[in-house]
Amino acid sequence: MKVIAEQPYVKVQQQIEVTGKHYVEEDRTLYLYSDRILSKYHEFPIEIVWDISYRPVGPRGGLLYLHTNRGVNVYTVKESPERFIEAFREIIK
Template identity: 50%
Template sequence: MNLIAKQTYSKVIREVSSIEQRDTEQERTMYLYDDKVVTQYREFKIHDVLDISYRFIGDDGGLLYLHTNNGVYPYIVRSSPKAFVEAFKEFQKTL
């Protein structure tokens, strides 16, 4: 298991009480290994990942999309995931 690339992403946690709603943003890291892609709570086998793409939304970043056999998983990114996506596409050519 060799690390190929990593990408930071954000997760917004919404806490609701009887009198207020509070949003907390956590910074997390996605790891691309030669046999899997790992996020904080999910792990995808590399053969189940069909593609990785991203779309910028305004000036605050955008969304990184992990296209898998089980659906599409969006992740909020604050910095460009271009290097991460290109690393995946280059590695995918070797499979």
């Protein structure tokens, strides 16, 4: 199946070591298909996704909210997800 849209996001993980607390960013991608949305570890069938919204935080980036019947999943993005959201809304029309 062909990818309709991609949205890069960042997973921030806290690591506590002897030298102190460190934050590690891992670059990941959300993939939009006509029947599902995939993240690194999750698959959301399109019929359970109610909406996708975005809230800018700071001068660059923000939070992408994936609203599903299982709850809300939040993804930290460094660039606007406008194209990804528009593609999703075209699918569910």
